[in-house]
Amino acid sequence: MGTRRTPLPGVGTQCDRTGASVAAVLRRTGVHPSPGPDVRLATGDTPVAAGTRDGVEALAAIVAGG
Template structure:
């Protein structure tokens, strides 16, 4: 499989790859988190047969579905631990606020071990780390704790 990355000024980045079977697929990653999947004609690499727009939440969900090695539960001393990826959307009451305002560990027992941002990864973010729309929190805890934190971040 070959992959090509192209910067699209003012838009984001386009990733093109060709599968071993010869199918050309393109992903356009917009700066605002939106994604577009493009499927191209094998005989005409400029002819897009289908374009599928995805919201940031849809792109995250799809990436989890096609991940060949998903983060499954790990068993530790009789406690099932899971890793969750929690998107910070424009509807989150914590967008623009410090991570400490969530009181995640106190309220749910789950820990935020990293924040994925389009431009960087922040491992072990402290309570002063300011969350932004488009961030993805990587949380570890029980299934119940991670699910509760997902609800808190979503504003539920």
């Protein structure tokens, strides 16, 4: 079974859109600070977001595919 990867919204684009940004992605292999639009989320990754509550919730919905 392969690792599922999904696009991670670009930091600048999603900050403009939601008021929140992805500050880092935590993986078993390490931390990826300030991820760019080329970074993909894999099963088990934990995105770390910064922003207002509403902004972080909107960003979470985007990352979840909503």
